[in-house]
Amino acid sequence: MGDIAGKFDKAYEGKGVEELADAPVDALKGVSEGDAKLLKEAFNITTVRDLGTNKFFLWAQAISKLAD
Template identity: 60%
Template structure:
């Protein structure tokens, strides 16, 4: 998990991570978080995981990867 999260969020429970801001994810800056909020009303990691566009994209990729 350490490669997926900013240092301050390592060791947090899954419940805490779902409630954490998207900037808790490694590689997501405060600026990125602001743009996600403006474009998709995404504030937390949970919001991102539940977002219909992100879920659709993930499902499509999974289907293509499974077909290989």
């Protein structure tokens, strides 16, 4: 995964993997509060864990890998 800490806002530096997984999705660099609101409305995603385990995102990732 490389530098996981570098994928999160500075407020999450030094946090463990469990804390990062349960962090709000807008803790990820590049995801705004507005983006997080839309993810919640569309897919009920509120945490990084929700995003990483969402069936639609997993299906899209699997299809993309198979296509490669």
